Amino acid sequence: MMKKIVFYTLVFLTVSLTALFAYKRFINHKSGMKLSSSQGSEESDSVSLDKEQSELFHIAVKRVEKSRFRRTISLIGEVAAVPDRIIEVPARVPGRITTVKFVEGSQVSKGQLLAILDSPDLAKLRSAYNSARTRYSAASQNTERVRNLVSMKLAAKQEEIDSEANLKVIAAELKASEENLRANGLEPSDETSGKYHIYSPISGIVLNRNALPGALVPATQNLATVGNISELWFMAKIFEADLGKVSEGDKADIILNSYPDLVFDGNLEHIGEQVDLASRTVHARLVFRNKGRKAKIGLFGTAKVVTETGMGILVPESSIFKKNDEDMVFVRTDIRMFSARRVRVAGSEDGNVEILEGLDAGDEVVTQGVFELKSLLLKSSFGEEG
Structure with missing residues (x-):
C-alpha cells in the first residue's frame, strides 16, 4: 500500500512539473510573437535579403549626386521648308525641251545649266x-x-521736232523689247535664235x-524645284496652358519619328x-540645321523646348515605384538591407527623374531589382495584416 502511495505521488509531481514547464514556454512564445510583431511594424518599409535572394535578384544600386538637369516641354509638329530657300524654275517661254541636264536629287550650284528649250516665241x-x-x-542718226x-x-x-518725236517713239519700243527679254531671264544681246538656256537660280x-x-511645254510650266534644305523649319503647336513657360529664343531638341535616336x-x-x-x-516655328540631310519635308516629330536648367538629384525612371499612390525608391541601408523611401518628383527627362524631396546626395538607390524588392515588401505587409 505504501509503495502505491509513493508511486502516485511521483506521477502527480511529474505531470505538474510538465504542465508548469509547458505553460512557461507558451507565455514566452506569446511574448516573443508580440515583440516580433512590434519590430515588424517599425521596419514595415524595409526589406532584408538572405544570401540566396541577394544572388538571385541581381540587385544594382547607384550612389546619387547632384548633377545638371533640364526641364522641357514637348511640342508635336512637322518639318517644313524655309519658303525663301525653295525656288521653282519655270519655262518662262513656250517651246520644246531639247536638253535636260539634271535629275531629282541632284546637287546643283547657282548658275548651273539645267535645260535648253527651242522656242519660236523667244526668237x-x-x-x-x-x-x-x-x-x-x-x-538717232537722222535726228x-x-x-x-x-x-x-x-x-x-x-x-527737227518731228525727228525727235520719232526717236522717242522708237526708243520706247526698244525699251519695251528689252524688258520683254529681261522678264524671261535674258539680257539683250545680238542673239537671234530661239535657243533658251535655263539656269539654276540658287545652289541646292x-x-x-x-x-x-522633246516635250512641248507652256511658259507657265515649272521644270524643276530647287531648294536649299541645309536649314529647315519645324512647325509645332503650343497648348494654351504652356504659353507662359516658353519664350522666343529658347533652345530645343527636335526628334523626328523616323529617327528616334537622332537629335537635331x-x-x-x-x-x-x-x-x-x-x-x-x-x-510655333522652330528652326534647325539638317544634319546629313536626314530630315525630310513633311516628317512628323517632337520638339523638346528647354524651359529651365539647374542642379538637382536625378535617378533612373526604373528606380521609381508606386505604393499607396505615392512615389517611392529603395535605398540600401546595409549590405542586404533596403528601405523604401517616399520621394517627391518633378518630372522625367532622357530616362531620368528629378527628385525634389526624399533623397540626399550620397544615398545608394536601387536601379535594378526594384520589382523583386517591392514584391517582398508587399508580401510582408500582407503577412502582417493577416
Missing part, C-alpha cells in the same frame, strides 16, 4: 529687240543730221523634276499671335 522676242535697236540707231541742218538754216525747225538640291526631252539642335524662332479656337493652341 520673235529677240528679233523684235534687234529690229527696234536698228531702227533706234537709224532714227542728229536734222539738228545740224537746222543749225545751218538748211532745214525747218519742224523737221533638285527636289522635283518635271522636264522630259533647334531654336524657337517665333510664337504665333493668335490662338486656334478649335485646338486652343498657338502656332
Whole structure:
C-alpha cells in the first residue's frame, strides 16, 4: 500500500512539473510573437535579403549626386521648308525641251545649266529687240543730221521736232523689247535664235523634276524645284496652358519619328499671335540645321523646348515605384538591407527623374531589382495584416 502511495505521488509531481514547464514556454512564445510583431511594424518599409535572394535578384544600386538637369516641354509638329530657300524654275517661254541636264536629287550650284528649250516665241522676242535697236540707231542718226541742218538754216525747225518725236517713239519700243527679254531671264544681246538656256537660280538640291526631252511645254510650266534644305523649319503647336513657360529664343531638341535616336539642335524662332479656337493652341516655328540631310519635308516629330536648367538629384525612371499612390525608391541601408523611401518628383527627362524631396546626395538607390524588392515588401505587409 505504501509503495502505491509513493508511486502516485511521483506521477502527480511529474505531470505538474510538465504542465508548469509547458505553460512557461507558451507565455514566452506569446511574448516573443508580440515583440516580433512590434519590430515588424517599425521596419514595415524595409526589406532584408538572405544570401540566396541577394544572388538571385541581381540587385544594382547607384550612389546619387547632384548633377545638371533640364526641364522641357514637348511640342508635336512637322518639318517644313524655309519658303525663301525653295525656288521653282519655270519655262518662262513656250517651246520644246531639247536638253535636260539634271535629275531629282541632284546637287546643283547657282548658275548651273539645267535645260535648253527651242522656242519660236523667244526668237520673235529677240528679233523684235534687234529690229527696234536698228531702227533706234537709224532714227538717232537722222535726228542728229536734222539738228545740224537746222543749225545751218538748211532745214525747218519742224523737221527737227518731228525727228525727235520719232526717236522717242522708237526708243520706247526698244525699251519695251528689252524688258520683254529681261522678264524671261535674258539680257539683250545680238542673239537671234530661239535657243533658251535655263539656269539654276540658287545652289541646292533638285527636289522635283518635271522636264522630259522633246516635250512641248507652256511658259507657265515649272521644270524643276530647287531648294536649299541645309536649314529647315519645324512647325509645332503650343497648348494654351504652356504659353507662359516658353519664350522666343529658347533652345530645343527636335526628334523626328523616323529617327528616334537622332537629335537635331533647334531654336524657337517665333510664337504665333493668335490662338486656334478649335485646338486652343498657338502656332510655333522652330528652326534647325539638317544634319546629313536626314530630315525630310513633311516628317512628323517632337520638339523638346528647354524651359529651365539647374542642379538637382536625378535617378533612373526604373528606380521609381508606386505604393499607396505615392512615389517611392529603395535605398540600401546595409549590405542586404533596403528601405523604401517616399520621394517627391518633378518630372522625367532622357530616362531620368528629378527628385525634389526624399533623397540626399550620397544615398545608394536601387536601379535594378526594384520589382523583386517591392514584391517582398508587399508580401510582408500582407503577412502582417493577416
